[in-house]
Amino acid sequence: MSSRNAKMRRHARKMRRNGLQPMVVIDANDRLPDLVGVVIARTVWRYRSELAPPALALTLFLMGASLHAGHPAWWWRALVGAAIAACLLAFLGGRVGLSLRAERYYAAAVVAAAGSWLASAISLGALYGFLPQLLTAETVVLGVPWWTHRRRRARVSVERQLAAWPEISKAIGLPGSRLQTAVVDVWGWRARFALARGQTIQDATAKIPAIESALGTFRGAVRVLPTRDDKANRFELRVLNIDPHGDAIPWPGPSVTTINEPIDLGPFEDATAARILFLRRHGLIGGVAGSGKSGGINVLMGNLTACRDVVIWAIDLKRGMELQPWASCIDRLATTPEQARVLLHDAVAVLEARASWLAANGRRVWEPSPDMPALVIVIDEFAELAEDAPESASDTDSIARRGRAVAVQLIAATQRPTQKAMGRGAVRSQMDVRVSFRVRERKDVDLILGQGMLAAGWHAHTLNAPGKFLLSAPEHDVPRRARAYLLADETVARTAEHHADQRPALDAISRTAIEEAQAGLTAPTNVPEPTSVAGDADDPDAALMAVLSGAPDEGTPVQLLIQATGMSRPWIYQRLRHHAQNGRVTQVSRGRWRAADRHSQ
Numbered sequence: 001m002s003s004r005n006a007k008m009r010r011h012a013r014k015m016r017r018n019g020l021q022p023m024v025v026i027d028a029n030d031r032l033p034d035l036v037g038v039v040i041a042r043t044v045w046r047y048r049s050e051l052a053p054p055a056l057a058l059t060l061f062l063m064g065a066s067l068h069a070g071h072p073a074w075w076w077r078a079l080v081g082a083a084i085a086a087c088l089l090a091f092l093g094g095r096v097g098l099s100l101r102a103e104r105y106y107a108a109a110v111v112a113a114a115g116s117w118l119a120s121a122i123s124l125g126a127l128y129g130f131l132p133q134l135l136t137a138e139t140v141v142l143g144v145p146w147w148t149h150r151r152r153r154a155r156v157s158v159e160r161q162l163a164a165w166p167e168i169s170k171a172i173g174l175p176g177s178r179l180q181t182a183v184v185d186v187w188g189w190r191a192r193f194a195l196a197r198g199q200t201i202q203d204a205t206a207k208i209p210a211i212e213s214a215l216g217t218f219r220g221a222v223r224v225l226p227t228r229d230d231k232a233n234r235f236e237l238r239v240l241n242i243d244p245h246g247d248a249i250p251w252p253g254p255s256v257t258t259i260n261e262p263i264d265l266g267p268f269e270d271a272t273a274a275r276i277l278f279l280r281r282h283g284l285i286g287g288v289a290g291s292g293k294s295g296g297i298n299v300l301m302g303n304l305t306a307c308r309d310v311v312i313w314a315i316d317l318k319r320g321m322e323l324q325p326w327a328s329c330i331d332r333l334a335t336t337p338e339q340a341r342v343l344l345h346d347a348v349a350v351l352e353a354r355a356s357w358l359a360a361n362g363r364r365v366w367e368p369s370p371d372m373p374a375l376v377i378v379i380d381e382f383a384e385l386a387e388d389a390p391e392s393a394s395d396t397d398s399i400a401r402r403g404r405a406v407a408v409q410l411i412a413a414t415q416r417p418t419q420k421a422m423g424r425g426a427v428r429s430q431m432d433v434r435v436s437f438r439v440r441e442r443k444d445v446d447l448i449l450g451q452g453m454l455a456a457g458w459h460a461h462t463l464n465a466p467g468k469f470l471l472s473a474p475e476h477d478v479p480r481r482a483r484a485y486l487l488a489d490e491t492v493a494r495t496a497e498h499h500a501d502q503r504p505a506l507d508a509i510s511r512t513a514i515e516e517a518q519a520g521l522t523a524p525t526n527v528p529e530p531t532s533v534a535g536d537a538d539d540p541d542a543a544l545m546a547v548l549s550g551a552p553d554e555g556t557p558v559q560l561l562i563q564a565t566g567m568s569r570p571w572i573y574q575r576l577r578h579h580a581q582n583g584r585v586t587q588v589s590r591g592r593w594r595a596a597d598r599h600s601q
């Protein structure tokens, strides 16, 4: 036979040299040549999934025939066995991977039909009456759902694609890498590979375009990720047949009611939520204009405003364009450089006061609660702040370095967080949560996400639609694409209105600190010496009323009242409360007081 095959190969080569296609000629009396046997075996193997229904029918036929000959009384065993198996599949099929109810009922129906036909064949004979025709009809009827089943067809096509992996791996420069498992999911499929000795996940990441070409997918369909066990010599390949982020994903509403819970920013490609904890963390959001940063901030605002243990301050130097719709939920909104400067100065005062309070009370961290809320400062376009209010750099720096323990947190958005744009301080390096929307240049990946992230596969420059982002944080150390939920303008307006009533106020410690800071900031130099205003150093209450009577329309800061009377802050507040109850003084604004009727005093 082998000399015959050699002869055939020589003949085929000769035909090809003459420009002809070789043809296998089979003599009716001859044994089938090896080649044909191999071709048939390969075809059967290749189409084994499609051939499963007739193969099952043939097996049943042979079993029925042989058992009828040897054990015709066994028919009831087949019947009972099939009934039990059908019930198990119908009710517990989920445990063997039949996740959909329709799949479970189908499997149960197949087992029941096969079992009853087999029982009849064992008892009566496989060729009895219409039994062969019945078997054929059942094969066709029950075969149709099998042949048309989407997931089965997808799995088969994946298996066929992956059968070529040994050649693909050589062609793309990952020789020796081996397929371990493959699973079809809603969006496409994923497979786990073992790498050859010395190959790394970074090598596989660098080969993504080559893998896409070899598998014949569309551009951008392939992701390379570490496996769950985080082994350095394995990787997971995800291939998307449909982009799960193809359409905008409407915001389903807030995912949290406290900052102690992780906020859901939008789904990853496998439909799991990109949840991130902001408690005692600073966040940096970057990406080119139009990449969806403001959309991302909207998702954050929708969630933060639902938290009763968060007070939100915001800086939006684009005249409040982005954050204005949330104004009813924002405790303080700075839209000018001067307002921003004061706001950040006050935030540092809050930070200091909270730190002193923690130290005095032997506590390590500020646990946010509705009475003692976290203070989250959202800054849209940080670069404008750095440029227009450069004197605030030391304040943002202090907050970035020392704000975590006292829950005074920054969330900054900017297009390119260069050192210059971030105010040259420690702000960028202190950002614990990084969200990168699309960047224009590859090097901007490292700018937003941190040094070395581009090389590690964080390819934010390949994000291809607004709202798509990569999330980097201690609990998110793998570059998985996510897409932020989209809040329509009406949703923002409705949510802001809904949450406005439940916003908490700052705690007394923070409020007092702000009043002190503002008194320090605004103490005018031309105000007469407090003692001379008071005129009566022996009677602090009279001195207090004298200062309040002479107060300007915008009121006198508490700090001045302290200086005028020489009394402590609690004493001042106690007297102010007392006089306010009697209608003698009035609070003009936070920390500023004057006499109710200044002319009658």
Ligand SMILES: Nc1ncnc2c1ncn2[C@@H]1O[C@H](COP(=O)(O)OP(=O)(O)OP(=O)(O)O)[C@@H](O)[C@H]1O
Pocket: 247, 248, 249, 287, 288, 289, 290, 291, 292, 293, 294, 295, 296, 466, 467, 468, 483, 484, 485, 486
């Ligand atoms: N999550 C999202 N899903 C779908 N579309 C989005 C999403 N986020 C933003 N978009 C679309 O992209 C457009 C630009 O988004 P956005 O204004 O948030 O970008 P930006 O990065 O803040 O830009 P800029 O820096 O100019 O303010 C929006 O008008 C919106 O149509």
